[in-house]
Amino acid sequence: MAGEERSVKVRIDHVEKIYDGRKGKMVALNGVDLDIYENEFICVVGPSGCGKSTLLNIIAGLLEPTSGAVYVNGKKVEGTGPERGVVFQQYALFPWLTVMKNVMFGLKLKGIPDDQAREIAMKYIRMVQLEDFVDAYPKELSGGMKQRVAIARAYAVQPEVLLMDEPFGALDAQTRTQLQSELTRTWQEEKKTCFFITHDVEEAIILGTKVIVMSARPGRIKTVIDIDLPYPRTQDLKMQKEFLDLKARIWGEVYQEFLEVRQ
Amino acid sequence: MDDNKKSKIQLPAWGWLIISFLAALALWFFLSVNEKTARSFPFLPAILQALGTVIERGILAEDFISSMISVISGFALGFVTAVPVAFLMAWYLPVRNILEPWIQFIRNIPPLAYVPLVVIAVGVGRKPQIIVIWLATFLIMTVTIYQGVRNVDETLLKAARVLGAKDKDLFVKVVFPATTPFILTAVRLGVSVALTTLIAAESTGASAGMGMRIRSFSNSFEVAPMLLYIILIGIIGITSEKIIKTLERKLTGWQEKREV
Numbered sequence: 462m463a464g465e466e467r468s469v470k471v472r473i474d475h476v477e478k479i480y481d482g483r484k485g486k487m488v489a490l491n492g493v494d495l496d497i498y499e500n501e502f503i504c505v506v507g508p509s510g511c512g513k514s515t516l517l518n519i520i521a522g523l524l525e526p527t528s529g530a531v532y533v534n535g536k537k538v539e540g541t542g543p544e545r546g547v548v549f550q551q552y553a554l555f556p557w558l559t560v561m562k563n564v565m566f567g568l569k570l571k572g573i574p575d576d577q578a579r580e581i582a583m584k585y586i587r588m589v590q591l592e593d594f595v596d597a598y599p600k601e602l603s604g605g606m607k608q609r610v611a612i613a614r615a616y617a618v619q620p621e622v623l624l625m626d627e628p629f630g631a632l633d634a635q636t637r638t639q640l641q642s643e644l645t646r647t648w649q650e651e652k653k654t655c656f657f658i659t660h661d662v663e664e665a666i667i668l669g670t671k672v673i674v675m676s677a678r679p680g681r682i683k684t685v686i687d688i689d690l691p692y693p694r695t696q697d698l699k700m701q702k703e704f705l706d707l708k709a710r711i712w713g714e715v716y717q718e719f720l721e722v723r724q
Numbered sequence: 725m726d727d728n729k730k731s732k733i734q735l736p737a738w739g740w741l742i743i744s745f746l747a748a749l750a751l752w753f754f755l756s757v758n759e760k761t762a763r764s765f766p767f768l769p770a771i772l773q774a775l776g777t778v779i780e781r782g783i784l785a786e787d788f789i790s791s792m793i794s795v796i797s798g799f800a801l802g803f804v805t806a807v808p809v810a811f812l813m814a815w816y817l818p819v820r821n822i823l824e825p826w827i828q829f830i831r832n833i834p835p836l837a838y839v840p841l842v843v844i845a846v847g848v849g850r851k852p853q854i855i856v857i858w859l860a861t862f863l864i865m866t867v868t869i870y871q872g873v874r875n876v877d878e879t880l881l882k883a884a885r886v887l888g889a890k891d892k893d894l895f896v897k898v899v900f901p902a903t904t905p906f907i908l909t910a911v912r913l914g915v916s917v918a919l920t921t922l923i924a925a926e927s928t929g930a931s932a933g934m935g936m937r938i939r940s941f942s943n944s945f946e947v948a949p950m951l952l953y954i955i956l957i958g959i960i961g962i963t964s965e966k967i968i969k970t971l972e973r974k975l976t977g978w979q980e981k982r983e984v
Contacts, residue, residue: 523882541885553883557901557978566897567887598978618887 470654471497471520471622476529478515489515491679492529497622502648502655504669506662506711508719512680513658517626520656521547533622543571546620550627552607554599560586560610561595567618585613588647605636612644616651625657629664638696641667645694662712666704667694674714677722684714766948771955774948783937787953790932791922794850798857798925799918805858806865806910813866814873831863836924848929856925860917865910872906873899905976912968919961 478490489512497503505513518524520531522541531538533545554563561579564586568578586592589609599607608628615623629637641664648655648668659665665672669688676683688707690698698704735743749768756767778784813820835856842852876899884898926935934957941950 521886523885541888543888545886547883547886549879549883551879553877553879555880555883555898555901556980557904557976566884570888570893600978600980614887 467498467500469496470499470501470533471495471656472532472535473497473516473520474530474532476516476519476526476531478512478519478524479527488679490519490526491681493681495673495682495685497654497656499654500652502657502668502670503673504657504659504665504671505673505675506659506665506715507675507680507683508677508715508722509660510680510722511675511677511718513675514626515680516675517547517624517656517658520622521545521624523547543567543618544621546615546618546623548608548611548615548623548625548628550630552599552604552611554607554610554614556599559596559598560591560602563599563610564614564617566614571618582613582617585617586610588616588650589613589643603636604632605640608632608640609643612647616647616653620653622654622656625655627658627660630660637661637664642696644668645692649692662708662715663699665711666690666707667696667698672707672711674711674718676718683718686711764947764951766951770948771952774946774952778949778952783932786932787934787937788956790930790936791926791934794853794857794925794933795915795918795922798854798921799861799914801854801858802861802865802914802918803911806862806869806914807907809862810866810869811873813870827863827866830859831867834924835860835921836927839924839927843929850930853922853925853930853933857918857921860921861914864917865914868910868913869903869906872903872910875906876902905972905979908968908972908976912965912972915964915968916961919957919964923957 473493473495476490476493477488480487480489493512493516505516507513515524519526520533520538522538522545533542538545555566558566561582564582565578568581569575573581583592583595586595589612591606591609591613594602594606599610602610611628629640632640645668655668657665657668659668666688672686672688673682674684674686675681686707690703690707752765753767755761755765775784809823813823839852839856842855846852846855880898880902881894884894889897922933923935923938926933927939930936934953938950938953941947941953
């Protein structure tokens, strides 16, 4: 990676978020600084309550920071924008729309004519291997399939930055590893700058080019670890020494935070 | 044990319907021959004869049309006012805080209780009928739709926003479809309330109508046509419910859970 000229895609500039709760002020994020380069796959791990979802929502433009700012391509983030796509843990598919119509949703809002939108949507439905389910409603799909639709829907509007908030958190272990492999493959086919939140250290290492460990109360970035494992990454990697070393190191950092939160 | 019981009486749905129908007929026949109840429950031939008479005299059509005009106008007014009020209540806290206690309060008063008040206010005729049905359907539909709007999943709104939806799109493409099941439930409850309120509403000195006619038959001790009208009101009710339920299935089949 060294020597390669890469531009900063997302700049998180001293972002602070303070919530006014019933029990007084709660500092969710305390001065977070981070540069995310183009086509980086950032995985964020940390104990619950470390503000990782808050940070994602701020980058998405769904929340406003109390102070500081986020810049995408040098432009300050104000509200949501088509260059940033989001995949939520709860899938957030529109239950009254078929798979096809869900994936077309963002394209139609962009004003793309129907037949063209259908074509683009079909490309991404194929990418997540759901071409046999184009006319199915979300209630007919399993959790893993629903999340695939959500990924296709986010990809279809062709965002430059893809924000994912524990997208595989609600899935069983098998489906999760399957979707991890699919996501790395997809990401290699069509590179995007990714910001991926997870509480699963293995998942972070398998997917990320960088793993960021956040500390809790107040939330800030504790450590940034480069993951120099070669692509394509397969599940076999989990048995190799480099992987296990990284896992031990990151797990140690997260566990330390976890203990501190408990105190 | 349970399985044994079940396997003994396996019948298709229509089979049960026939049995249920025959059982009711038997009970009715018993009531019609029993000395104490015979006067109130004339049996089928007398009812059919009464049906012939009311059709011949032209009063059935007149009553039916009159009642439907009141029900449909009252319900339609109720619906077009309930939808905006429900949305305003769901979105604006002051509107909710001011209206909700009164909606709950009036909703718990049986319409029959305030019918005289409405008659004193606007006089007899069709006007008080429509007003009473309007009020009753408005209240039940407002409460139901309001709950639907408040129930719209926050993440769906977020998902739509990150896909580029503006405020107008959020309403048309997310809030409205997400609320449809509740709107249809509201329609079903509203129609049912409209029919039950009708009888109370027509006690206001109407010149025709199903409810008014029952009163007048009662005054002249014409039991057979009275029972006929009661049965007809039941048939109108169950028919409209079936129609709306079919509509619900068609429009909201995408739902994960079905409400009963």
